[in-house]
Amino acid sequence: MKVDRLDWDGFDYPFIQIGNMPLKMEMDIEFAANEREKTRSYAEELKKQESPLPQEVRLSLHYNNRRVNANATANYYQFSGYQYALQLKKYRTDYLNLFDDVGTIYWYTEQRTAHSIQNLDYNVKNTDALRNILAKMHYFHLHRLQKDIELRPGQRDSFETLNNLYQKVFPTRSLLGAEPIGKPILA
Amino acid sequence: MSAANGLFSILLDLVNINNSIIIIDEIELHLHPALLRDFLKVLPNLGNNNQFIITSHSPYVLRELPKENILIAKDGKVQPINVFTKGRDVSSIIEELFGIPRRTPEALQKIEAFYAAITQQQLDIAKQLLNEMETEWGTLDEGVVRAQMYYEDLLNDMEDEIHQ
Numbered sequence: 384m385k386v387d388r389l390d391w392d393g394f395d396y397p398f399i400q401i402g403n404m405p406l407k408m409e410m411d412i413e414f415a416a417n418e419r420e421k422t423r424s425y426a427e428e429l430k431k432q433e434s435p436l437p438q439e440v441r442l443s444l445h446y447n448n449r450r451v452n453a454n455a456t457a458n459y460y461q462f463s464g465y466q467y468a469l470q471l472k473k474y475r476t477d478y479l480n481l482f483d484d485v486g487t488i489y490w491y492t493e494q495r496t497a498h499s500i501q502n503l504d505y506n507v508k509n510t511d512a513l514r515n516i517l518a519k520m521h522y523f524h525l526h527r528l529q530k531d532i533e534l535r536p537g538q539r540d541s542f543e544t545l546n547n548l549y550q551k552v553f554p555t556r557s558l559l560g561a562e563p564i565g566k567p568i569l570a
Numbered sequence: 571m572s573a574a575n576g577l578f579s580i581l582l583d584l585v586n587i588n589n590s591i592i593i594i595d596e597i598e599l600h601l602h603p604a605l606l607r608d609f610l611k612v613l614p615n616l617g618n619n620n621q622f623i624i625t626s627h628s629p630y631v632l633r634e635l636p637k638e639n640i641l642i643a644k645d646g647k648v649q650p651i652n653v654f655t656k657g658r659d660v661s662s663i664i665e666e667l668f669g670i671p672r673r674t675p676e677a678l679q680k681i682e683a684f685y686a687a688i689t690q691q692q693l694d695i696a697k698q699l700l701n702e703m704e705t706e707w708g709t710l711d712e713g714v715v716r717a718q719m720y721y722e723d724l725l726n727d728m729e730d731e732i733h734q
Contacts, residue, residue: 415619418589465590486589486620491580493595499579513582544585551612552577552605 411443414461421484422464429467462487479537514561520545521560577601577609581616588618598628610634629660632667642667673713677706681713688720693728696721 414422464485472478489501497513524542526532534540546558580594598606610631613622626632632640636656641648653666661672671678680699687696700721703714 412591415589482586482588484589486587486591488591489583489587489593491592491594493599495579495595495599497578501579501583516582539585541585545582548581548584548616551615552581552609 409443412462415484417484418464418486419461422461422467425464425467425471425481425485426460429470477537479535483537517542517558518561521558524560577605584617584620587620589620590617591621591623592617594622594624597624597626598631603630606630607634629663629668632663633658633660677713681717684717685720688724691724691728693724696724 465482465487468481468485471481475481491499491501497510500513520542523532524540527534527540527543542558542560549558550556577600580592597610601609606628607630611634624631632655634656637651637654640651640655642651651667653663655663655667664670665672673681680703684696684699684703687693687699700714700717703711703717707714709715709718
């Protein structure tokens, strides 16, 4: 498989291959039983059975000279649980728990900025887009607090989750949410 | 947000990241050492069942991690390290792991000249070098404090000899 086909968020070959020496990587990745089972069932649902999905606990990938090699072709599919969940999300109404047991690889390069969001749920290209997303999350959060919205099973209040994460790193601070810029307009 | 530019995108992603491998290049970028320390402490608890692989050239990162969790890339090879790291002072880590002396060559030369003057009982030269060190590095610098003690000892010894 060519390295360009690796579908890992933030994995950008030109950014990583910046030296004169060719990049070489070797990875051993262990898969939990529930992730293997979910990947298999998602593949079945999407009819992705190009070949029988393996149930290996530990897989190895070797990347050298712009090619990624695995022990067997089918092993690549075991890495695809998260991508399968993304595809299924389009067809499911109960999509909220699809991602509970499957993960992927995220890569944050040295070129990251405040809007280097890797999560495909957010389409963030600049700071304004980031503000827009945060404002929407805050709007949802406020309505949940006012009991206008009740969380469905598996649904989360992203603003609250983000604030919890933020406070783990900055215990004395909290996210305020959308605030009007500049002086208030006088009536 | 500017103080934590490189951090915020990761935090926002972690709202939805579980069971994943998260690779962060040069984790110390944009972060003050104190914030870096706080971030590293909470990192394993962010998200659910995530594994973090980080790269770094910072001794401030290394001192937060046990040596068993660190691999070093050297001469095209990735290998474990033998140097203790967790909880140690950054100067020792810089010296023992990065192979960089704690002080600049000029500073080392000055310290060497000071102790040569002490050994040869050249009080004036020692005093001059001590003054220079105090001016450049401050009176609380570990090397300056030690040099002051040696200078005071020499001064007392010489005064004792005169009285005898």
